[in-house]
Amino acid sequence: MNMYSGQILLGRENELFRAGFCLIKATLPGLLERSNMLHPSESMYFNTLKYDRRKTSYLLGRIAAKNAVLQQINQEVAPNSFSVTYGVFQFPVVKHLPSNNIQVSISHCDQIGFAVGFPEEHPMGIDIEKIDADKIEAMKSMICAEEFDKINTLPVSILIGSTLIWTIKEALSKVLRTGLMIDFKILEIGELKKEEESYTSTFKHFSQYKAVSYHVGDYIYSLVLPKNTSCDLVQFHNILRTL
Known part of the structure; x- marks a missing residue:
């Protein structure tokens, strides 16, 4: 598995925001080694998935999202203590974080997962x-x-x-x-x-x-x-x- 995380500073006229990002390139066996990052509710959903392709895309998205959020909040928080669920129109929603205004955008294609965590204000x-x-x-x-x-x-x-x-x-x-x-x-x-x-x-x-x-x-x-x-x-x- 190749996984890279970092931060992006977002400059506004009178304020500075921080975004976190994560990029992953991995196949299913490597992703399964990181499945302990899943929140119990995410693990429950993951266990219902039947096909390897869907399992791969789910883990790519969730693992990238968790790391992006952790880069954004810049705090010691266990990845499996919070979840990334779906809103009514299938947009990702971060739950169970001490900070309630953190959002995330997720994309994946083939063996690549990409996520950015950012404050709601930006x-x-x-x-x-x-x-x-x-x-x-x-x-x-x-x-x-x-x-x-x-x-x-x-x-x-x-x-x-x-x-x-x-x-x-x-x-x-x-x-x-x-x-x-x-x-x-x-x-x-x-x-x-x-x-x-x-x-x-x-x-x-x-x-x-x-x-x-x-x-x-x-x-x-x-x-x-x-x-x-x-x-x-x-x-x-x-x-x-x-x-």
């Missing part, structure tokens, strides 16, 4: 997606003509560009706690540009948010956060490249 959302030609038509159906024009200004293929936009919209939908139930047209990209090591974007209808995305190997990772927040993602990006 919303964030994340997504990871594998670049997969078999998904191109589904992704393109969620992208408007103006967004294809933006892809064409970047030094990337339509496949990579479509995956990039998909992850950005998916991450924003997690901030809004709607998931895929929202019309993706509402999440339309405003600006999209290539920086040195990342892609940055804004939103046409949600101008208070921005996204930072990274293309590493066969995957694209996106983080959405308030537009006027400053943060240093160098450590995060370096960890991505080690997975």
Whole structure:
């Protein structure tokens, strides 16, 4: 198992917030060695799962989420003393922590788990997606003509560009706690540009948010956060490249 955790400082004009993150790359046998991190209610649910693929995705998400939350609160708390459950629209909810305003965003793909823990005052959302030609038509159906024009200004293929936009919209939908139930047209990209090591974007209808995305190997990772927040993602990006 490869597992990396860290913190991201989130600078606002008059305040500084802290987010925690965790990235995991592991198969089921390695994840099972960490299953003692599960809260009793999580263990009970896990024991009902029949298929290895579902067991893997559940453990990737929960173990990443626990470590991200622990990085955020920066306290000595047993991972199995709190749980990460689901809200009515399937967004993650942290329970049984001494601090009640901690939230978490979770994503997983193949053998990679990714989570960010953050204070309620400073919303964030994340997504990871594998670049997969078999998904191109589904992704393109969620992208408007103006967004294809933006892809064409970047030094990337339509496949990579479509995956990039998909992850950005998916991450924003997690901030809004709607998931895929929202019309993706509402999440339309405003600006999209290539920086040195990342892609940055804004939103046409949600101008208070921005996204930072990274293309590493066969995957694209996106983080959405308030537009006027400053943060240093160098450590995060370096960890991505080690997975």
